[in-house]
Every structure is written in C-alpha cells, then in structure tokens.
Amino acid sequence: MSAFSTAATGGRKKRGEGHTRREEILQAAKELFLEQGYDSTTIRKIADRVGVSAPALYLYFQDKEQMMLALCDQTFGHLIDSIDEIEKSVAEPRDRIRQFGEAYLRFGLKHPDEYRLIFLGSNVPESVRKVGHRMPTDDPTRPGVNGSIVFQRLVSVLVEAEASGLKLNYPADTCAELCWMGMHGLASALILKPEFPWSNRDLLINGMLDMVLKGIIRDT
Amino acid sequence: MSAFSTAATGGRKKRGEGHTRREEILQAAKELFLEQGYDSTTIRKIADRVGVSAPALYLYFQDKEQMMLALCDQTFGHLIDSIDEIEKSVAEPRDRIRQFGEAYLRFGLKHPDEYRLIFLGSNVPESVRKVGHRMPTDDPTRPGVNGSIVFQRLVSVLVEAEASGLKLNYPADTCAELCWMGMHGLASALILKPEFPWSNRDLLINGMLDMVLKGIIRDT
DNA sequence: AAGATAACTTATCGACGTTAAGTTAACGGC
DNA sequence: GCCGTTAACTTAACGTCGATAAGTTATCTT
Known part of the structure; x- marks a missing residue:
C-alpha cells in the first residue's frame, strides 16, 4: 500500500x-x-x-530539472493572469504601478514555496533559478520563460504610464528594474524569514511601495 | 602529480x-x-x-556544510571590516547611511560568488543560506553569525543618525529593513545576471541609493 | 491471430556524502 | 635508541542519488 x-x-x-x-x-x-x-x-x-x-x-x-521548469511556467501563468486583470481594471498610471507591485507581492506571499523555489533558489539548478529573470532574447519556445514575461509587462506598464503624461525619474526600463528590485527584496525577505521579528509587516509593505513610487516617479 | x-x-x-x-x-x-x-x-x-x-x-x-559556514564567516568578516572603517571616517548621518549601502553593494560586487553562495543560495543547504539574515537571537558562538552582525550594524547606524537629529519616515528598524531589502535587490540582480542588458549600471546603483534614502529619510 | 509499439520494469552504472576500521609516523619518556 | 601513545592519515565500504540500457507487458491495428 x-x-x-x-x-x-x-x-x-x-x-x-x-x-x-x-x-x-x-x-x-x-x-x-x-x-x-x-x-x-x-x-x-x-x-x-x-x-x-x-x-x-x-x-x-528529459530529467528532474525539466519537471521543475514545467512547474515554474505553470505557476507564473497564474501571476500573468492577475497582471492581465489589473491592466483591464485599473487605468490611473500611479495606481497601476502600485497595484502591479502589490500583485507581485501578493503572488509571492500566496505561493511562498513556489516563490522560494523559483527566486530564492532552494537548491534548484542554476537554469531553474534563472526562470524568474531570464533574458528577453531567450528562445521563447523552451520551458521556463513565463517568468521573464512578467518583467516585460512591468516595462510596458511604465512605458504606457509615461506616454499618458507621468514623469519618471529615469528611463522606463531603469524604473522597471528599480521597481522589481525593491519588490523582490521585500518579497524574498518576508518569505524567507517569516519568523524574523519584522518591525511591522504592513508598514514594510506600504513603506516599500511608497519608496519605490517616490523613487521612480518625479515629484510634482 | x-x-x-x-x-x-x-x-x-x-x-x-x-x-x-x-x-x-x-x-x-x-x-x-x-x-x-x-x-x-x-x-x-x-x-x-x-x-x-x-x-x-x-x-x-563535521561535514561539507560546516566548511561552507566557516567560509561565510570569513568572508563576512571583511564586510564588517569595511563597515568599521566607514563608521570611523564618516560622521554626517546621511553620508553614513549612503556609504553603508554602498559598502554593502561594493562587497557584493567585489565578491559576487560569495554573495551568490550566501544570499542567493546556489544550491547550498538551508542553514548556509540563512547566514545572511540569521535571527539576532541565534547562538553567537556557532559558525555563520557574521552575516547577522552586518544587519545589526545598519540598525545601529540608523539609531545613531536619529539620535543626532535626522528625521526618519519610520522606526529605525523598519528603515533598516527597507534599506537592506533595496540594496539586496540591487546586488542580487547585478550579480545574478551580469549579462542582462541592464539599462545603465551606474544609474541603477545611484537610483537605488537615492530611492532608499528618499524612502526612509523625511523630506526637509 | 500477428505484428507493431506505447508503456512500462528490472538491472545496473558511476558518483555522491559519509562512516568504520585499519595503518603510518611523529613525539615524550625512559 | 627503543617504546608506547596517539595525531594524522588511508583503504574499503555503505546506502542513496540521477540516469541509462535492455528487456517485458499490454494494448492497439490489421
């Protein structure tokens, strides 16, 4: 049995x-x-x-690694779905960016183990760890590219925001990179150390979102 | 031979x-x-x-893991040394915080492989990956605690900055956490993907430092 | 009924971390 | 100068790993 x-x-x-x-x-x-x-x-x-x-x-x-890659694509598909939802329902550029960051974080907190496996490399092979930030030029037919699509979407959101009049402190791609770095830092910390005596979880979340927005959007 | x-x-x-x-x-x-x-x-x-x-x-x-932990402590010792240097030579609070972040980043870029091994968990056991953000209450006599000392120092710097009149947007520990999250996001991105077509490396570095300082220090 | 072949199993490989047990060589005491 | 003690090793082996080769079984087509 x-x-x-x-x-x-x-x-x-x-x-x-x-x-x-x-x-x-x-x-x-x-x-x-x-x-x-x-x-x-x-x-x-x-x-x-x-x-x-x-x-x-x-x-x-083919091997153990391909099983993991298939699972990564599957999981990232869910994040892409919630991004689609935001782009449909939220029009205001600032809100879009903030909700985009929130969605990324929510995704991480909702699937902490997947996030750990994908972004924090819990003993996964290098190729799997790269799924979350694969180069855009990589062959899109091979497994493990859904992760990079998420980043591309963030760039698009910022480009559109800029086109609709929002002033950024840096080029859109630089801002997207800074945004991702901040959100990833937050997500990885909360997920990797849930037992750490964090000063205040909500304060950290909102603090990071404020920090990112303040950092990339020009003062008006 | x-x-x-x-x-x-x-x-x-x-x-x-x-x-x-x-x-x-x-x-x-x-x-x-x-x-x-x-x-x-x-x-x-x-x-x-x-x-x-x-x-x-x-x-x-005792085992392979203990070798890695011993190396982590050794490497983090060097970071602690450069932190000591900054605390001695830089008095102005804003500069101290910024240089502290820079030192952390410089450390990461100078020892990308160690940083990867310690913070990005390149297939190392969980205990080794935790070296970089171990809980303060852990037994300080066991190997692998130098990493947590670094974070403690950042908190101290911020507490002293506050005592000397600098206004923070959040409690010092929250600010320290936000600062570390931002710098770690930056370091891990640059290290893990050196071949990624980063928009502009220096822009990212200064952008992140500005973002962090803007995010934690109250506007005057 | 008879191939053809998809869907499997058994047996095995070389490499891994680690342990047990035996061997060698350097020292202090006589 | 030899002798016992023991630090500093070696050889052999165990169980497990990911992966492959080769053979077997069962289902389908004709």
Whole structure:
C-alpha cells in the first residue's frame, strides 16, 4: 500500500493516454517539491507517489530539472493572469504601478514555496533559478520563460504610464528594474524569514511601495 | 602529480600542525566553491586539491556544510571590516547611511560568488543560506553569525543618525529593513545576471541609493 | 491471430556524502 | 635508541542519488 496522492491513479495507462501520466508526475513532483524542497525530492519519491518505477519518469521528462521548469511556467501563468486583470481594471498610471507591485507581492506571499523555489533558489539548478529573470532574447519556445514575461509587462506598464503624461525619474526600463528590485527584496525577505521579528509587516509593505513610487516617479 | 593549488603542501603534517591542514582545506574549498559552485564541489575534489584522501577532511570538519559556514564567516568578516572603517571616517548621518549601502553593494560586487553562495543560495543547504539574515537571537558562538552582525550594524547606524537629529519616515528598524531589502535587490540582480542588458549600471546603483534614502529619510 | 509499439520494469552504472576500521609516523619518556 | 601513545592519515565500504540500457507487458491495428 503506497502513499496516497491526488496524482496516483493505479495501473498502467492505455495507449495514447501517456499525457495523463505526465500530468500525474507533475502533480506529485509539485507536492513533493513544496513539501520537501528540490534536493530532498528524489526521482524515486516522485515515482513512488505516482505509483510507477523511477525510470518511467524519463519517458515524459528529459530529467528532474525539466519537471521543475514545467512547474515554474505553470505557476507564473497564474501571476500573468492577475497582471492581465489589473491592466483591464485599473487605468490611473500611479495606481497601476502600485497595484502591479502589490500583485507581485501578493503572488509571492500566496505561493511562498513556489516563490522560494523559483527566486530564492532552494537548491534548484542554476537554469531553474534563472526562470524568474531570464533574458528577453531567450528562445521563447523552451520551458521556463513565463517568468521573464512578467518583467516585460512591468516595462510596458511604465512605458504606457509615461506616454499618458507621468514623469519618471529615469528611463522606463531603469524604473522597471528599480521597481522589481525593491519588490523582490521585500518579497524574498518576508518569505524567507517569516519568523524574523519584522518591525511591522504592513508598514514594510506600504513603506516599500511608497519608496519605490517616490523613487521612480518625479515629484510634482 | 596532483592539481596545483595555493592549498597543497605535500606530505603528512607533523604532530600539532593539523590546524594548518584545516586552513589548506578551507582554501581549497573556497577556490572550488567559487569556481564550480556548491553542488559541483565534491568532498573528493577538495581532498584531491589539498592532496589528501576524502575522509581526511572529516578530521577537521563535521561535514561539507560546516566548511561552507566557516567560509561565510570569513568572508563576512571583511564586510564588517569595511563597515568599521566607514563608521570611523564618516560622521554626517546621511553620508553614513549612503556609504553603508554602498559598502554593502561594493562587497557584493567585489565578491559576487560569495554573495551568490550566501544570499542567493546556489544550491547550498538551508542553514548556509540563512547566514545572511540569521535571527539576532541565534547562538553567537556557532559558525555563520557574521552575516547577522552586518544587519545589526545598519540598525545601529540608523539609531545613531536619529539620535543626532535626522528625521526618519519610520522606526529605525523598519528603515533598516527597507534599506537592506533595496540594496539586496540591487546586488542580487547585478550579480545574478551580469549579462542582462541592464539599462545603465551606474544609474541603477545611484537610483537605488537615492530611492532608499528618499524612502526612509523625511523630506526637509 | 500477428505484428507493431506505447508503456512500462528490472538491472545496473558511476558518483555522491559519509562512516568504520585499519595503518603510518611523529613525539615524550625512559 | 627503543617504546608506547596517539595525531594524522588511508583503504574499503555503505546506502542513496540521477540516469541509462535492455528487456517485458499490454494494448492497439490489421
């Protein structure tokens, strides 16, 4: 009697249904990565949870790293969704920028383990850690590019804000970089050290958002 | 004929000179960690470079992790030194804070690999990644506490600045946290992605310093 | 019924961190 | 000068890891 999981379905798949096995593997891998981290999640543990032998995973993934990359893309897809929502519903440039930062932070706080795995590199290979800030020129067909799309969106928001009359202290791309650096610093600190005696969590969040906006938007 | 290194010294140590072997191991481990990262640096590679067998390392270190922690403390010692220098030579509060941030950044850019290993967790165990932001209450006698001392110093600088009349937007500890978050965001971005088409490196550095100071120091 | 082949398993590889147990060489005391 | 003690090592081995090779089973097509 093996471990229960939403991923396990029992016996051998019928022909042409291998893709469902692939999804089961991803589900089990995600559970284990979040429960135990990257290193402790072994190929054999994933296989056990799915209910197949370890080498069976290599029918669906090139290696362990590709499983992680697939999960990263999946998770970042959710962040991109909430960004879309903001762009639709918020028009005022300042609010957009602030809510964009808030969405990024909310995403991090809502998925702390994924964020840790992706941005804080909990023992993941270098290629996985780069998913969150991949170069724009990278091949968009390979897995792990959703992370860079998020940054591109921030640049777009700032460019549009500038076009609609907002004065920035620096070029839009510089401002986007400064904004991301600040929000990432905040998110990583709160996530990595939830037990740290932070002075005041809400004060930090609003302080950082104020700091970023003050830093990139010209005083009027 | 084994690989050359500043660490290798040839034959067996005389009695009572085991501590020199310990330093050779640290030197070799540092070289290899920086050249190849944590995971790729195996016990056997370190031992080869030193010129001893792999188990010999366990005479001087409990495990691989303790080697890394010892190196972290050593490296952070250098940052603490430069902080001391600033506190001695710079009196004006604003300058002190700015130079403190600059020193942190300079440290990161000068030792990008150490910074990566310590703060960006290049596959190091969790305990090592925590060295850079360990809780103040942790046992100060165990290895890996130098990192937290740096943060304590920043708080002190801000408290003294406040005492000497500077007005802060938030309590000193909150300001210290915001400052660290910003500088860490900057450092990690520049270090982790040196090949990224950053808009302008100097602009980013000065932009972040301005942003942080504007964010924590009340307008006059 | 008979291939063809998707979906698997068993066996195995080399490398890893680490431990156990044995060996060698340098020293103080006689 | 030899001797016991013990610091400073070595060789051998264990269990686990990610990954591969080669063989097996079951489902589908014809």
